[in-house]
Amino acid sequence: MVGFLGLAVLFASALAPKLASGQTTVTVQGTASHAIPETLWGLMFEDISHSGDGGLYGELLQNRAFQKVSPGTSAALKAWATVGSGSNISVVAASPAISSALPNALQVVVSGSNSGVSNAGYFGINVNSAWTYTGSFFYRFPTAPSGAVTATVGLRSAGGTVYASTTVSLKATTSWTQATFALKPSSSAGITNLFTVTFSGWTGTVNLGMFSLFPPTFKNQKNGMRMDISQALQDIKPSFFRLPGGNNLEGETAATRWQFNATLGSLTSRPGRVGGSVILSWGYVNTDGLGLYEYLVWVESAGMQPIMAVWAGYSLDGSSISQSGLAPYIEQARQQIEFAIGSASTPMGSLRASLGHPNPFTLNYVEVGNExxxxxxxxxxxxxxxxxxxxxxxxFPNIKFIATSHVNNPVLNPTPQCYDNHVYQTPTWFMQNSAQYDSYARNGQTYFEGEYAAISTNPNDLYGTPADGRLTYPTVASAVGEAAFMMGLERNSDIVFAASYAPLLGHITQNQWTPNLLPFDAGTVYKSTSYYVQQLFSVNRGDQYLPSTLASTSGTVFWSVVKSNSAKTFIIKVVNGGTGASSLVFQLPSAVKSSGTLVQLTGPATTSNTPSAPNAVVPKTSTITTAQELTFSAPAMSFSVITVPLS
Structure with a gap:
């Protein structure tokens, strides 16, 4: 940061004056200070708290291919159990294996009728009678039976009620063969359900592996994304999607880092990896079914562009690749980018084309490393x-590369065009730092606020337990604090080109970090207070920023005014983080119509949307009387968006 520049001069007026009546007057200028970047509001993703496997990724079966487990151990059977009294199961090192990437298989010894195996899914399986589920598994018999063997696959409750069932004929073969099936439930049944494969009229040993079960996916994409999570994210109207993650990109060691090429091609060619970090207590097996190609296809179909990170030689165990040893990792990063945007005549572009996307994806930003x-x-x-x-x-001369160190500390060569800043703090901190970027130099550098969230009420123990003030779910106060900070990002969007809350997703029973923007379980998404703030900013972003009287950073009331030339509206955003209502008078720069729209999120400061009260606080929409001199009373602990049509 090289001193104060620009914005206070642009706003050309002192802090907002209080009238004798207690009203705050805000004078809005008619000349825009800058265009609002189309990339400003978006999403940050990584597979933590089962955000990917068991979350966004549509696969329903956990531990489907016995990746990265030790054969013969009980841990290798995670999510699997026997059905009936006549079966015994274990994970074995298959010989032969399904593929070099998938060396393990489930060995099932059947000795009785109606016996086999079950999978509990990712902490439940949602059974919906409106859906047809498609599935498959690989099988082989160590010793070929005398004829075909019939397997029954189905969905049933934990108590044994069958909701869907079909039979599959298994050839008498010692070679790995894939069986496919479809299931149509007769009724819906919540999430406490199992997927089963059982046998009757046959006894013997069979090896099973690479199971898969999908409900209908977002836009019916093959190997695609869960519909309700995808729709909730698309409803934010985000512009970008940061992938494939932060710590999950780095890996605990260089050997366990995320590698794009290991996430491509058939599911049988993806070995998976232990993602995140055991050191940080959030490592679990990533199937890598959600691979680079799936990310890019989904991002494109949801109307976003990717901000893609490449591994840059550092892992979470604290080790760095030596300067002399970087070449192969740089080449892998080059290939990753070429896969995304290379022409179909390049090696990686040709691979992308063979997977079904001959044209390059959009890619304008690449992040070099993480944190x-x-x-x-x-x-x-x-x-x-x-x-x-x-x-x-x-x-790739047209790509903008994002640095992940502190800004200008250390000094980097070449000088970064962009920096990624991260901050996790209290709601109060976010309000007090709404002007953080006001003093940043306008020197050509731009900024990505890649991770931010109000996570605790305790500034002395941000990462503690709920007893110490850590938030389990976003609250009204945390969302309002974030909204004040986002107003500063919007005001400074001449240099802040993108911003994203983090973490994005988290399974409510498997949280490794809290709070999350969009909590979920196997059947439901729960839109948090912070989710609604993100949505209201993104949907109401406008295209021109209008300078106005500055709010006091020591106060609790903040505002931002933008103009949408396409919709011919002024959009006024107001935060009141105080304990009482606050009256403001907005002096708009031109005539407006007499009626506008108010969308408001407000409630008790500590209230959250939770699984037991998912709609405790939701935005309310109403009609509001408007005028060129617009008086507005902002309720305590509220975020309001006023849309004012121009005359």
Missing amino acids: DFLSQASGTYTYRWTAFTNALKAD
């Missing part, structure tokens, strides 16, 4: 940034 402001990472980021960026920029 390289951490002490152990920052010491090596100078040479890693230089090596990666110089090499990648030579091949």
Whole structure:
């Protein structure tokens, strides 16, 4: 940060005056200070708290291919159990294996009728009678039976009530063969359900592997995304999707980092990996069914563009690749970018085309690493940034590369065009720092507020337990604090080109971090107070920022005014984080119609939307009387959006 520049001059007036009546007067200028970037509001994703496997990714079966488990252990049977009294199961090192990527299989010894195996899914399986489920599994017999064997696959309750069932004829073969099926439930049945494969009239041993069960997916995409989560995210109207994650990109070691090429092609060619970090207590097996291709297809179909990260030589165990050893990792990053945007005549572009997308995807931003402001990472980021960026920029001159160190600390060469800043703090901190970017130099550098959230009420123990103030779900106060901060991002969107709350998703029974923007379980999504703030900003972003009288950063009332030239409206956003109502008078720069729309989120400060009260606080829409001099009373602890049509 190189001193105060620009914005206070642009606003050309002192802090908002209070009239004798207690009203705050806000004078809005008619000349825009800058255009609002189309990329401003978006989503940050990584597979934590089963955000991917068991969340956004549509696959219903957990531990479907016995990836990264130790054969013969009880842990290898996670989510699997026997059905009936006549079966015994274990995970074995298959010989032969389904593929080199999938060396393990489930061995089922059947000795009785109506016996087999069940899978509990990702903490439940949603049974919906309106859906047809499509599934498959691989099988082989260690010793070929005398004839075909009939297996019954189905969906049933934990108590044994069958909701869907069909039979599959298994050939008498010692070679791996895929069986496919469809299931149509007769009734809906919540989420406490099992997927089953059972046998009757046959005894013997069969090996099973690479199971899959999908409900209908978002836009019916193959190997696609869960519909309700996808729709809730699309309803935010986000512009970008940061992928494939932060810590989950880095991996605990270089060997367990996320590698794009291991996530491509058939599901049988994807070995999976232990994602995240056991050190940080949130490592679990990622199937990598949600791979780079699936990310890019989904992002494109949802009307977003990717902000894609490449691994940059640092892992969560604190180790960095030496400067002399970076070349193969730089080449892998180059291939990752080429897969996304290379022509079909390039090696990686040809691979993408073979998967079904001959035209390049859109890709304008690439992030080099993740959170390289951490002490152990920052010491090596100078040479890693230089090596990666110089090499990648030579091949992809139109890409903007994002640095992940502290801004200008250390000094990087080449000078970054963009920085990614992260902050987790209290609601009060976010209100007090709404002007954070006001003093940033206008020197050509731009900023991505890639992760931010109000996570605790305790500034002295941000990462503690709920007893220490850590939030389990976003509250009204945390959402209002974030809204005040977002007004500062909007005001400074001449240099802040993108911003995203984090984490995005979290399974309510498997949280490894709280709070999350969109909590979910196997059957339901729960829209948080912060979700609604993100949505209201994104849907009401406008295209021109109008300077206005500045709010006091020591106060609790904040505002932002934008203009939508396409909709011919002024859009006024108001935060009141105080304990009482606040009256404001907005002096607009031109005549307006006499009626507008008010959308308001308000409630008791500590209230959250939870699974037991999912709609405790939701935005309310009403008609509001408007005028060129518009008086508005902002309720305590509220975020309001006023849309005012121009005359």
